[in-house]
Amino acid sequence: MERKNLWSSYSEEQLMELEKVSEKYRTCLDMGKTERECVRTAIALAKEAGYRDMKELIRNGERVKPNDKVYLEYMERAIVLFQAGTLPIEQGMNILGAHIDSPRIDVKQNPLYESGDLAYLDTHYYGGVKKYQWLALPLALHGVVVRKDGTRTDISIGERDDEPALVITDLLPHLGRLQREKNADKFIDGEQMDLLIGNRPLKDEKEDGVKKQILRILKDRYNMEEEDFLSAEFEIVPAGKARDCGLDQSMVLAYGQDDRVCAFTSLFAMLEEKEVTRTSCCLLIDKEEIGSVGASGMTSRFFENAVAEYIALNTDYNDLILRRTLANSKMLSSDVSAGFDPMYEEVYEKKNAAYLARGPVFNKYTGSGGKSGSNDANPEYIAQLRKIMEDAGVSFQTAELGRVDIGGGGTIAYLMAVYGMEVIDSGVAVLSMHAPWEVTSKADIYETVRCYEAFLKAEF
Template identity: 60%
Template sequence: MERKNTWLSYNEEDKKNLEVLASDYKEYLTNGKTERECVKESVKLAQRAGYKDLEHFIAEERQLKPGDKVYRTWMDKTIVLFQIGSKSMEEGLNILGAHIDSPRMDLKQNPLYEDTEMALLDTHYYGGVKKYQWVTLPLALHGVVIKKDGTTVEINIGEKDTDPVVGVTDLLIHLSGQQLEKKAKVVIEGEDLNVLIGSRPAKDEEKDAVKKEMIQIFQEEYGIEEEDFLSAEIEVVPAGPARDFGLDRSMIMSYGQDDRVCAYTSLAAMLNVEDAERTTCCILVDKEEIGSVGATGMHSRFFENTLAEIVALTGEYSELKLRRILQNSHMLSSDVSAAFDPNYPQVMEKKNAAYFGKGLVLNKYTGSRGKSGSNDANPEFVAKLRRMFDENEVAFQTAELGKVDEGGGGTIAYIPAGYAMDVIDCGVAVLNMHAPWEITSKSDLYEVEKGYEVFLRNC
């Protein structure tokens, strides 16, 4: 089943709208390189669109009514938004769910040390990465330090033109004979991902003079001491903004597009949809890259607890009503798929691969080796989406994550499916997935945002 390239169908107005969306998306990527930053950006956009903090409604026991738009954050790393529909919530919600964490390096709790008059930071990589991709890059430090008195110090070093950058060094080619004999997964070991941050010694110090110089810089510029790293959450990410990619500017290159390309388009669709009959919901969660665990991952009860609060504020609460709402809901697990790469055709089965320019991607199942760990959506739900997208001229394609037994991966889809709701993975094809710099097609960005709006209005 051949799918046409969507670029060929666009008129001038489409192209203009596409570029506006792409520009806003690049700004979101550039400003949101951590989960906390994404939540902060999302709150700004939500408030601009008229969404109110649910906590105020809870505190005042103020009833929610059709048309009300609310959001709630949790631990500054997860956000969920609701727009109350005109139909009874027991008929179910239309939900978009994406994750806003991305592969990176995290500073250890005791990270700062000196070796041969160089100051370095020890890291622990987060998520599935090819470790050799993270050396010799300009890197930035993003995150927070929470001091003992509860004060929060925000860290963002390496993004301004005047900022210094940091990085992980690599062995020079002239001395790397033994290194190049190693398998790719151990060319760079996890414990060797140490970030070089300084080499100037403090005056009048005999021991660890460079480290002490760095401690002085942290104290003077941020008011933090070495022990404050014990309660810090600092991420090491590629430095620099999201940019157009390709001489025709048809693509975007940026850090963190898995899964912020789907997170942003889900949020944009949610904010654009007004007066839907069914209550609509968008949830952007943390920790997907390490199994959706913890208090801010999809496995936590945050979503269920917040929905319970919503139900209580829209009428009489009952456990049975909550369960009916969940099982009658429809959800698009807004997550990326692997784009076909002509440099590596051997890992793909061409009839069932995702391609740039062919629209949003439906992954009926993900998982690995026998669909292990996958959701595997029902064909009735797939048929409903096919009809909906065709009727509203949304370009879509279907795909698997590579050849059978080649590898695999997972999403959050199986977790909400545990409530017995219909769920399918639906997102954007990505090149360089999990690399420091990932690539997406602007036309796919445009189609997936359009598709998400259609889903929220019509499913």
């Protein structure tokens, strides 16, 4: 059941379309380096495609008609889009669900300090990272500051050529003998990963002059006081744009492809839909990298509440319709898989590994060890998906996340399955997952969009 490399199977027309999708994807990655930026990007694209804000319809007392397109944003950190089908909503939806948070470094609430004539921001890493990978890289600061009077300023520093980059420093090898004797987890302590942001003191200041200079810059440029850090949200991410990778330009090298490669391909597929029989839904959610917790994560009631509001735009609402709608839905939990890397082949089981350029990956289960924390999709559902992909001419592969006693990971699949709906993980294979720069194949990105489009059209 070996799958073939897709590149040789595409026509010239398909290759041109592949490059268009790849270019659009790279642009979205550059525009969406944080959850808030991803949501803003999704809203802009949705409006271009004719989507309306559900809050507007609710205020106006409007109803949704077949093939109407609406979206609902939540806390600027999550968004759900619906396209109304011709069938009653309680017969279920076809749902694409992905997360838009990615591993990164966050700034603490009381972060600014000076030491050794250098100014720093104190940090706390977010999600599963190899801490040493974030040292001595050009970094950017993205976020928002909200003041006591409710005014706010969005901030991005380090992305443009005329802006300064920031950095977390590393120890020189000449003094690093003891450091090199540590294992990777202990190579650098989390409290040492502070962001270097200044060295020039404010004139005539004898104490904390560098810190005071930074505060002056923040005040002049962003009208920000030191106390405003308390209600600010700053994320530290790699500086620079997504780029083609490889001499053959067959891959994409970029930050945040886990899981934005699945989020944006899901969004692209959703926005291309013209008419659907079953209601289509695209869910882009936050906090998966830290357990899907919080008000904007999958363990919250955001999605359930959004579906309830959407039902109320279709018909006279009652709880039984909501339960039927969720239980009768089908879902692709759009999340990435670990691409087979020959440099580390000892951690993969080759027959059940995901390979670049062989199409989207279906993971029957994730979890770890004895499938702990896994959804484990039903074979009846997988058989339906096989037929859908075959009819649409979509190539796909199946995989597990590494060898049985080595691999493991989680997605939002099991959290959606609690409603009784059929769910399976489906997404793009990624090399260097969770590193500051990750690698995907353009062929997989293109084929995944085709996969998601076929799924949204399916009638089940």
